Amino acid sequence: MPKSALVPKLAPQPHWKAFASRRRDPASKREAVLKTAAELFLEKSYGRTSLNDVAKRLGITKPALYHYFRNKEEILLECYRWGTGLIEESLAEIAGHCGTGLEKVAAFIYSYAQVMTVNFGRCVMRLDEGDLSSKARDEVRAYKRKIDRRLRSFIQDGIRDGSIAPCDPKIAAFSIAGAVNWMCVWYEPAGPLSAEEIASQLARTLTQGLARRKPEALRRAAAGGSSAD
Amino acid sequence: MPKSALVPKLAPQPHWKAFASRRRDPASKREAVLKTAAELFLEKSYGRTSLNDVAKRLGITKPALYHYFRNKEEILLECYRWGTGLIEESLAEIAGHCGTGLEKVAAFIYSYAQVMTVNFGRCVMRLDEGDLSSKARDEVRAYKRKIDRRLRSFIQDGIRDGSIAPCDPKIAAFSIAGAVNWMCVWYEPAGPLSAEEIASQLARTLTQGLARRKPEALRRAAAGGSSAD
DNA sequence: GAGTTATCTTACCTCGCGGTAAGATATAGC
């Protein structure tokens, strides 16, 4: 199904159909609500997105939404949960890999960057936690802290095994997270850069730095930096 | 909520006094409004900060604010302008320095990070542009693009003069900007890390990378990196 | 096909926001 070249492309098509009929299929309708809500939250922010906006894009009316969610905040929280689920997945994958700390950090950057190209993933880092109730906010924060701890531990591993230069793991982790999270702001799916391209460039720049390296140092790092042991 | 008695510490002291008397001093009162507004915008976001909140913290009532600003958005825009002014200052300073592209990038990171520890500076990168009218948004965006172009040109200089490894300047600039901008989220003035400490660590990590370098490569880079002492 | 139930709509409520009108009050100039 080719995208019509003339239409600005942001224009809606697919999961509107979820509500085309009144057939009983709560699961997929709930999902449709969530996806359009995530879209709108990213376009206009949570605060400026009304439930009427969400309903209109789905071709229904506001009160219908209340058959699938208790209130507006629950929609937001579910977006967060879906997104953190995605991150969890890709993080679990890395945990399996063994290698130097530096390798694990690079893998982290790579897969985390990919998640930041998916709407639910973007929601996690781009939407404002302040819109959540304090209970839900605690849940999300706990999750984010978990991610942060993991990244820091990779960095500490790297310092220990000699693949990473001594540094403050806290600041290093924040700078990596910041660089990748910033994708939420500038990345556009329709843009010229593919997710993989960005992910690998980010991983390289952040681990190797901007500064030019001597060829042998480069070779060493590319090999995994583990040749010293 | 009980507030006046045992407020945490971020709680206000100084420029509340600006409105203690009704002496005619519009300039400093306007500034006081701006500073408390910036504070609140960072604490609760623009959308969740009502003009009543601002007024209350200043010890006055909402309509009094309209003697100093035409509307809420003007307050926000002035916060942006103040912040971009700060960035402009520190950027102009760097433009004077000559050196390798890498050195200029390091200097950029260092001083930009410092701006991100000041409330008005934080406003520029942390507040949501979507809250501005389209005209004001264009103004702010143009300014941000200017900063981005400048950073990219430093990177391109570095690639040309050999101090920076070949890379996509766009992605490199975004990753640097992201890492530093992220400070807006996690930095706390009362925290254990000083602004200088963070700034120099960021400059080092981003230019040199996480990966350990061979001594000679390190020496070479250190000879060209003025900000990492 | 009839009854039941999930689904969705129309109409409405309340609340807090940004913003305004009009009046009170202190300051500044003489």
Next chain:
DNA sequence: GCTATATCTTACCGCGAGGTAAGATAACTC
């Protein structure tokens, strides 16, 4: 002091938001 003016307050308006009540209607079950 007296006046004029800048400053600030009390009272209010309209709007759009999130959310609810109650009824219409389509889809399933038997």
